[in-house]
Amino acid sequence: MTMRSSFAAFGMALAFLVGVPNERAINIEGSMTTEEHHLSQAPKEHPVKAQLLADASQIHPGQTFTLGVLFDLQPGWHIYWQNPGDAGLATTVTFALPEGFQLGKLQWPLPKKFIEPGDIVTYGYTNRTLLMTTVRAPDNLRPGSTVELRARAAWLCCRKICIPGQTALRLELPIGQSRPSPHTALFATWRSRLPRPIDEDERLRRLHIEGGFSRGETSTRITLTLEWTSAPADIEWFPAADPALSVTPATIRSRDRRTEITVPVSILPGRTPRESFWGLVVYRTPDGHRRGIIVPIHLRAEAVSGTRSSTKRRMP
Numbered sequence: 001m002t003m004r005s006s007f008a009a010f011g012m013a014l015a016f017l018v019g020v021p022n023e024r025a026i027n028i029e030g031s032m033t034t035e036e037h038h039l040s041q042a043p044k045e046h047p048v049k050a051q052l053l054a055d056a057s058q059i060h061p062g063q064t065f066t067l068g069v070l071f072d073l074q075p076g077w078h079i080y081w082q083n084p085g086d087a088g089l090a091t092t093v094t095f096a097l098p099e100g101f102q103l104g105k106l107q108w109p110l111p112k113k114f115i116e117p118g119d120i121v122t123y124g125y126t127n128r129t130l131l132m133t134t135v136r137a138p139d140n141l142r143p144g145s146t147v148e149l150r151a152r153a154a155w156l157c158c159r160k161i162c163i164p165g166q167t168a169l170r171l172e173l174p175i176g177q178s179r180p181s182p183h184t185a186l187f188a189t190w191r192s193r194l195p196r197p198i199d200e201d202e203r204l205r206r207l208h209i210e211g212g213f214s215r216g217e218t219s220t221r222i223t224l225t226l227e228w229t230s231a232p233a234d235i236e237w238f239p240a241a242d243p244a245l246s247v248t249p250a251t252i253r254s255r256d257r258r259t260e261i262t263v264p265v266s267i268l269p270g271r272t273p274r275e276s277f278w279g280l281v282v283y284r285t286p287d288g289h290r291r292g293i294i295v296p297i298h299l300r301a302e303a304v305s306g307t308r309s310s311t312k313r314r315m316p
Contacts, residue, residue: 047074050153052169053130057181059173061141066187068132069093069153069169071125078124079155081111083241085122089156089164090241093131096150100138107132109193110282110292111238116158121249123238130190141175148172195280195292203285204293205229205257212301213273219266222297224281228257232283232291237261239279244271247279265299273299 049072056065071079071091080088095103108131111123141147154166198207204226211222235254239247246266253260261281267273276299282292 043074046157046165047077047159047163048072048079048155048157048165050155050167050169052149052151052171053181053183053186054149054171054173055181055184055187056173056178058176058179059137059141059147060176060178061143062137062139063178064134064136066132067095067135067149067151067171068130068187068190069151070128070130070186071153071155072128073126073157075127076159077157078112078114078126078159079129079157080122080124081238082108083123083239084156085114085124086120087116088122088124088158088162091124091131091155092153094152095133096152097135098147098149100140101147101149102136104134107194109190110195110280110290113236113238130186132187132190143176145175146172147175193290195282195294197294201291201293203228203230203232203283203291207295209295209297212297212299213265213267214301217301219264220301222263222265224259224261224263224295224297226259226261226281228259230286231257232259232285234284234290235259235261236282237263237279238282238292239263240277242273242277244268244273245277247277263297275299
């Protein structure tokens with residue numbers, strides 16, 4: 001997060017933490033609007049609706065299935081990615097499952113980039129998005145019974161104003177022979193929009209990472225050089241959030257089948273960063289689909305180079 005946007009982020013965070021009701025609004029700069037102003041701009045109905053869904057309508061003991069929260073947004077509104085950027089608040093989803101159920105990590109589809117007033121860069125989603133996770137049911141479930149799955153979601157949605165929202169969700173699933181749900185195709189669509197590890201992207205031929213912090217340094221530049229089997233379009237960089245780091249907008253240069261991404265990184269005063277962080281390289285294929293690659297980056301001053309097969313790293 002950059003210093004110039006810290007007041008906007010603080011205003012949004014403060015409004016959310018104190019529990020501003022849905023009918024109250026904050027403007028995009030983070031200050032409270034007057035009663036007359038926010039009543040004229042705030043929608044009568046909250047712009048975001050959330051549902052708890054599963055890709056199975058009935059599960060059997062020991063089955064692995066997918067659970068997710070589907071967010072539907074009114075036109076023009078957006079919510080935020082796990083790194084909201086220079087302002088905003090990350091969307092959160094917390095699951096509460098019965099004893100014995102094993103829960104995976106929350107999976108985030110590829111975000112979009114927004115330019116807020118004041119040239120503030122934020123990351124998030126418009127229209128519709130599905131935040132999902134894998135779940136394994138315990139082996140001792142009794143056929144004929146029913147389990148209740150719960151989730152709590154919270155978000156900040158913004159257009160010209162920002163409105164916080166939260167909801168508690170529940171879903172009941174019967175135990176028996178496994179059956180797909182009416183949402184199975186929806187889950188498949190959103191799985192295709194998840195970022196991939198380096199070695200699973202068939203278009204990336206080689207990745208070289210150079211730069212990092214030498215002893216005593218508090219700022220540096222990290223350069224990613226990507227070589228492609230065929231030239232992609234609309235290349236973007238999305239850094240993960242790290243409470244110890246300030247990651248400013250990257251410079252992206254592409255020519256033919258080679259892309260160079262330079263990322264300025266600084267250590268925030270009084271903070272100690274982890275040994276690595278990660279980001280997403282997102283691009284568009286010739287058929288118009290967006291694809292994303294998870295790129296782990298060591299913060300020590302050393303170069304990491306190799307082919308896709310030798311740079312296989314998973315997102316933290």
